[in-house]
Amino acid sequence: MKPTRILVSLATLAGLVIASPHVTSDANITQPVPAESEAAASYISAADIIEYGQPNRLALQSGVAMIVDDREGVMLYGRNIERQRPIASLTKLMTALVILESGLSLDEPVKVTREDRDRLRGTKSRLGFNGVFTRHDLLYAALGASDNRAAAALARTYPGGEDAMFRAMNAKAQQLGMTQTRFVDSSGLHNGNVSTANDLVRLVNETHKHELIQTMTTTPSFRVTDRNTGRQVAFRNTNRLVHRHSWDIALSKTGYTAAAGNCLIMQTTIAERPLTIVLLNSWGKLSRYGDARRIQQWLEKAERRVPPIVTASASTT
Known part of the structure; x- marks a missing residue:
């Protein structure tokens, strides 16, 4: 040699x-x-x-x-x-990570309310108000279809509410060494959610440890069920490459x-x-x-x- x-x-x-x-x-x-x-x-x-x-x-x-x-x-x-740049819905990976590591039951039903609507940019959602979905299904909608209302409902029902959720997201970022990353909401609609490519590699490596996140972010299409009505809501993955x-x-x-x-x-x-x-x-x-x-x-x-x-x-x- x-x-x-x-x-x-x-x-x-x-x-x-x-x-x-x-x-x-x-x-x-x-x-x-x-x-x-x-x-x-x-x-x-x-x-x-x-x-x-x-x-x-x-x-x-x-x-x-x-x-x-x-x-x-x-x-x-x-x-x-x-x-350092705004990262939009890439935020939802940290939202999912905090929810999964909190130990909250994924089978617990969560009611979607008007508090979960997007007041900042007026984006729409296929999840109707007063619909009841499991936390698992809300995670699926947030990760696979990048649904902002699902992410908001996850944060609202986190122990201690939204503020506690955002603190947990920022604490996790610091734990991972993501020193240039800040979160102020759970969906990424706010421009105050910022990070760097180097920090995001750390986030991806951490979320990769969760098989559920892998599945939810790469399934081409899926359905979630409204537990109130039994109606199924269809979604498609926002990444066209997974199709x-x-x-x-x-x-x-x-x-x-x-x-x-x-x-x-x-x-x-x-x-x-x-x-x-x-x-x-x-x-x-x-x-x-x-x-x-x-x-x-x-x-x-x-x-x-x-x-x-x-x-x-x-x-x-």
Whole structure:
């Protein structure tokens, strides 16, 4: 093995962020996901993707972007990852995390009231006033369909009410090391809900520990039941990529307000490489999905650019 290859391998094993000209190296990435020995034998390292893939040429339309190789804990690409921005409905991941960790019964019926309506932006909901839904179904509507009324009802019925809920959300953010993150509501309608791409990677890693959140954020369509009337309410996932068989998505959340722009965070696998992708402030209605596709194409091409001798050397390391 050449000496340069030894240095790269040691850096990778240490979980360091190896930077290219457009990759910010000060990201605080959490511990990498351990790789199975057989998969690792043929796995192209993140260092090689950065070296041969030329991420500086990746042209994305999102103002903030971050791509992390979850297996190694290495950032493959970063743009403005410490820029604090409104995060819109990405907020709902923290809402769900706090609810699940509170120990509240998910089977408990919760009545939706006029207190839960969106007074800030006037968004609509398929959940009618006086409808009764389990906390589980409200979580589903909030995560999968990004329903703001569902998120408001979850916060209102949290022990101690909304203020206690917001304190719990901020306390959890601090616990996770999300130092640039603040929450002032449970839905993300308020522009005071802010974070950074680097902080959001921490949130995604934490929510990924909950299989229920994985399921609720990636199910293409689902129904919830009004316990008062027995009527079922149909929803579709707001992330159009989960409706496509060409994408392997383990967790996702969309968001949009005028201040936040279009936002998308996902844990997905591309070319057998598990990734966390954060896209913020994408102004075109479809540009966040276009960016996701550009990332997919870039990574597939990057792996093909790695010389066979490098891949073979990595296999015998």
